[in-house]
Amino acid sequence: MKRLTILFLVVLSVSVVEAQHISIKKDTIQTTKDTLVLSIKNNMLSPMFFRLKVKNEEANSFKYFEKIVLQPLEKKENYMKIPRRKIDTTQGLKLSGYFDFIVGYGDPSVASHDDSYVYLLPYKKKRKLVQGNFGRFSHDHxxxxxxxxxxTKIGDTIYAAREGKVVLIKEDSNKHGRTRKFANDGNFIIIQHNDGTTASYYHLDFKGALVENGDIVTRGQKIGISGMTGFTTTPHLHFVVHKATEEDGNISVPIQFEGYEGKKLKKGKKYARRKK
Ligand SMILES: [Zn+2]
Structure with missing residues (x-):
C-alpha cells in the first residue's frame, strides 16, 4: 500500500509538468530496496528533446540523463535512478522540486525554421486578432x-497553415478558465513540418479534431473545429510555430502569412484570407 502511494505521487508530480507529451507512469517505474528507477516514454509522433536543469543540489544524488532526444514513441529504460531515502512517504516525490524541465518538440540538432515559408491563415472568415506577438496577457515568454x-468563434473550421504530419492531438477537454492552472485543459493539434519545426493549434472544441495522429495533411486542409478550452477568457485560436533548441527547449519563431507578407498583424484589427 505504501509503495502504491509513492508511485502515485511520482506520477502525479510529473504529469503536471508535461502531461500529454511525456509519461512516467506506473508501468515505467521499478523499485529496488534502495532505488527507484524511472523510464520515460515519448508520446508524440515527432522526436522530442528533454533536458533537466538542476535547481536543488540534492538532485546530484540522482543518476539521470541530462539531455536526451527520444524518437517517436520511444521509451528510454533506466532514465533516472533516485535513492529511495529521498522519497517522503507522505509527500511522495516532486521531481519539479529538484529540476526545471526543458522540453522541445523535435530534435534541436536538425530543427531549423524555413523563414521564407509563407503560412496560410488557419481560418477563412474575417476575424479579429485579439492578442498579437509579444502580447502582455500571455505571449510573454x-x-x-x-x-x-x-x-475565431466556437464552431469555426480551422485549416492547416502549412503541410506536415499530425504528431499529437488532445480533444477530450470541455473545460476552460481564466488562470494558468487551466493551461493543461486546452485541446490542440500539433503538426510537424519538414524542417523539423511544429505548429500548434490551441483551444479547439471538445472532440474538435478532424484529423488523426499520424495523418499527413496538406496546406489548407480542414483539421479542426475552433472552441474555447484551456487557459482563455474568450473563444479564439492560439497559433504558434515552435523550434526545438538545446538551451531553451521550444522557442516560438516569427512567421509570415499569405496576403500579409512583410506586414505585422496588429492587435484589434480584423484579418481574412487573401491572396497577395
Ligand atoms: Zn495565445
Missing amino acids: IRSYHAYDFG
Missing part, C-alpha cells in the same frame, strides 16, 4: 512571443 490569438 520565449515559447509564445511569436504566437497569434485569432478571435
